[in-house]
Amino acid sequence: MTEQTRRVTDRELDRLIAGELPADRARQLESAATAADRQRLAELRAQRDQLLAGTDLAMEVAAIKQRARLVPRPRWPLIGAGFATAAAIVVAIVNWSEPPAPATPPATSHQAAPVVAIKGGDIALVVHLATTDGSRRLLDGDWISPGDRVRFEVHSDAPGYVAIFGVDGSGATSALVPYSGTQAISLSPGAGPLPGAIAFDDHPGDELLIAVVADTPFKLADVQAAVTADRPWPAGTRHTQVRLRKR
Amino acid sequence: MIGSHPTDSEIAELYRRYAAPLTRIGHRLIRDSEEVHDLVQESFARYLRQRTRWSRGGSPFAVLYRILTNAALDRLRRQATEQRRQPDLVTLTAPSGMELGRIGQVRDLAILTRGLSETELAIAVMYHVEGYTQEEIARTEKLSRRTIGKALQKVEQHVRRRATRLGYLPVSNKPERAHR
Numbered sequence: 001m002t003e004q005t006r007r008v009t010d011r012e013l014d015r016l017i018a019g020e021l022p023a024d025r026a027r028q029l030e031s032a033a034t035a036a037d038r039q040r041l042a043e044l045r046a047q048r049d050q051l052l053a054g055t056d057l058a059m060e061v062a063a064i065k066q067r068a069r070l071v072p073r074p075r076w077p078l079i080g081a082g083f084a085t086a087a088a089i090v091v092a093i094v095n096w097s098e099p100p101a102p103a104t105p106p107a108t109s110h111q112a113a114p115v116v117a118i119k120g121g122d123i124a125l126v127v128h129l130a131t132t133d134g135s136r137r138l139l140d141g142d143w144i145s146p147g148d149r150v151r152f153e154v155h156s157d158a159p160g161y162v163a164i165f166g167v168d169g170s171g172a173t174s175a176l177v178p179y180s181g182t183q184a185i186s187l188s189p190g191a192g193p194l195p196g197a198i199a200f201d202d203h204p205g206d207e208l209l210i211a212v213v214a215d216t217p218f219k220l221a222d223v224q225a226a227v228t229a230d231r232p233w234p235a236g237t238r239h240t241q242v243r244l245r246k247r
Numbered sequence: 248m249i250g251s252h253p254t255d256s257e258i259a260e261l262y263r264r265y266a267a268p269l270t271r272i273g274h275r276l277i278r279d280s281e282e283v284h285d286l287v288q289e290s291f292a293r294y295l296r297q298r299t300r301w302s303r304g305g306s307p308f309a310v311l312y313r314i315l316t317n318a319a320l321d322r323l324r325r326q327a328t329e330q331r332r333q334p335d336l337v338t339l340t341a342p343s344g345m346e347l348g349r350i351g352q353v354r355d356l357a358i359l360t361r362g363l364s365e366t367e368l369a370i371a372v373m374y375h376v377e378g379y380t381q382e383e384i385a386r387t388e389k390l391s392r393r394t395i396g397k398a399l400q401k402v403e404q405h406v407r408r409r410a411t412r413l414g415y416l417p418v419s420n421k422p423e424r425a426h427r
Contacts, residue, residue, distance in 0.1 A: 009379060011387045014268035015308055048267035055266070060288065061258045067292035182285055219285060 008037040013044050062228050063221050066173065067182075125164070125211040125240050126153040128193060144244045146202035151193040152177055152211070160215045162187040162194065165227045169205010169246070173228045175220050176209070184218050200246065210241045253295055261291065265308055269315050275376050276319040286322070290315040309388070316372040317365050323357035358413070359406040370395060371402045 008029050015021045016029060033041070127138040130149040138150065154162050161184035164177040177194050178185050185194070200207065212223050214237045225231040226239075233239060266287055273283035293314050294307070356375055360368055370388070373379045374395075381399065385392040 009383045009387065010268075010271075010377075011308075011312075011373075011379070011383070014265075015306065015387075018264040018268075018308060020264070020306055020308060044267070047271065051267045051270060052263060055262075057259050057262065058255075060262055060266075061255050063288055064258055064262070064291045064295065065255075067289060068295035182289070219281065221285060221288065 004036045005034055006036045006040065007032050007034050008040075010040065010044065013037070013041050016041070017045055017048060056225070059225050059228065062173070063224055066175065066224070122157045123211065123213050123238050123240050124155040125209060125242050126155065127151075127209060127242055127244070128153065130197075138242065138244060140242045140244075142244055143247055144200055144207065145247050146200055149197055149199045151197045152209070153193045154187055154211050154213060156187055156189055156213055158215065159189065160187050160213050161185065161217050162211060162213045163218075163220055163223065164194070165210045165212070165223075166198075167208040167210070167227065168203050169207070170203070171228075173224070178220075182220055184212070184214065184220065187213060204246060207244045207246060208241060209244065210239055212237050212239045214238070253298070258291070258295070261294075261307065265291075265311050268308065269311055272312065272377070273315060273319060276316065276372070277322065282322070286315060286319055289318055293318070313365055313369045316369050320357040320360065320368060320372070324361060356406075359409045360402065361409070363402060363405055367398050367402055370398045374399055 012021065012025075012029060016026055021029070029037075128135050128151045129138045129144070130151075138144065144150075152164050154164070156162075162177070163175060163184040166174045166176045168174075175181075176198055177196060179196055179198075187194075210227055212218075212227075212233075214234075216236065218234070218237065222234055223237060226233045226237075269287045269290060270283055273286050274280075277283050277286060290311055294311055356371065360371055363371070370384055373384050373387075374381070379387075381392055381395045384390075385395045388395070
């Protein structure tokens with residue numbers, strides 16, 4: 001007669017499947033397991049296989065590293081309270097009525113550069129660079145140096161939700177806005193710069209900044225694949241980007 | 248074993264081993280699949296962030312389980328606070344023999360267990376949500392049955408105090424046992 005009683009808990013079966021049970025305990029379980037235990041073991045293995053079959057493991061690892069702050073190096077350390085004041089000054093003096101000007105070469109990078117690179121139609125990402133005498137807007141293709149400090153502003157024609165990602169020269173991706181958290185933050189037209197400010201480190205290569213906007217709340221992980229793995233963007237999202245070159 | 252500088256393949260291996268049981272346990276606490284996925288990811292991230300704390304040779308699953316259950320209960324508490332909802336009535340059953348009382352609903356457990364230690368919370372979830380016996384918890388946690396009993400007793404006292412303070416009512420004497 002088949003014994004239906006369970007003698008081994010799911011917890012131990014999980015550990016058995018994970019291969020973390022000591023060998024003697026695993027042997028004990030083998031001998032003590034009832035038919036019901038063996039059936040449950042098979043179920044748990046099938047669940048695991050099903051989960052893994054439907055998982056993009058590389059993407060999960062990338063997301064976990066991002067959340068664990070295990071990206072190769074802290075490229076964009078948050079600026080502390082000292083910079084909060086400076087960033088506020090940056091915001092205060094930005095002149096939105098400046099006329100368009102040609103792209104700014106490195107030698108003149110501290111001049112005002114009012115052209116805003118816009119892709120994606122109805123949203124625009126504006127990058128404000130803190131300068132000694134105030135601030136200026138950074139354009140797509142502009143040069144930056146390690147230590148440069150920036151804040152972001154996203155223009156949209158309607159309220160929604162926004163997140164900003166940074167991709168460095170090695171391809172490592174970081175969520176910049178919000179810097180910590182899992183959800184996009186709310187976005188109001190005309191609300192000005194987004195909370196927080198960042199500074200560039202000395203990691204070489206271009207810095208790609210991507211703003212993602214949607215009408216409804218979204219999780220950063222949901223758009224991570226599009227950012228990191230060049231996957232299709234989730235329905236309902238709009239995005240725009242600015243690429244900066246580092247000296 | 249995860250080193251001080253975990254590689255992608257080490258993290259992938261960790262995920263392959265533990266994502267499935269963590270997801271299953273997450274679903275016992277939180278209904279929304281996307282939120283469970285997020286919770287599992289966050290649990291791995293916290294594990295890696297705190298990796299220097301975990302002693303070599305210990306069970307990663309035990310640590311991940313603790314992280315996940317605490318994070319899940321934190322979320323449930325936050326949701327309850329954000330929604331400003333009146334908590335559902337809790338099922339506090341009368342003690343029967345050596346078994347302590349049961350708590351019927353996970354969100355109630357989250358609200359009523361605020362202030363307990365991580366270990367006590369993990370034990371409470373194993374007992375009240377996952378339905379393990381004290382003996383089973385003692386075996387898997389490598390603690391004595393007496394320790395588990397004391398922890399559950401403390402949980403129950405804490406819960407009863409908070410239930411009284413928050414206006415919960417004991418509405419049922421019918422034991423409610425979770426299924427493994």
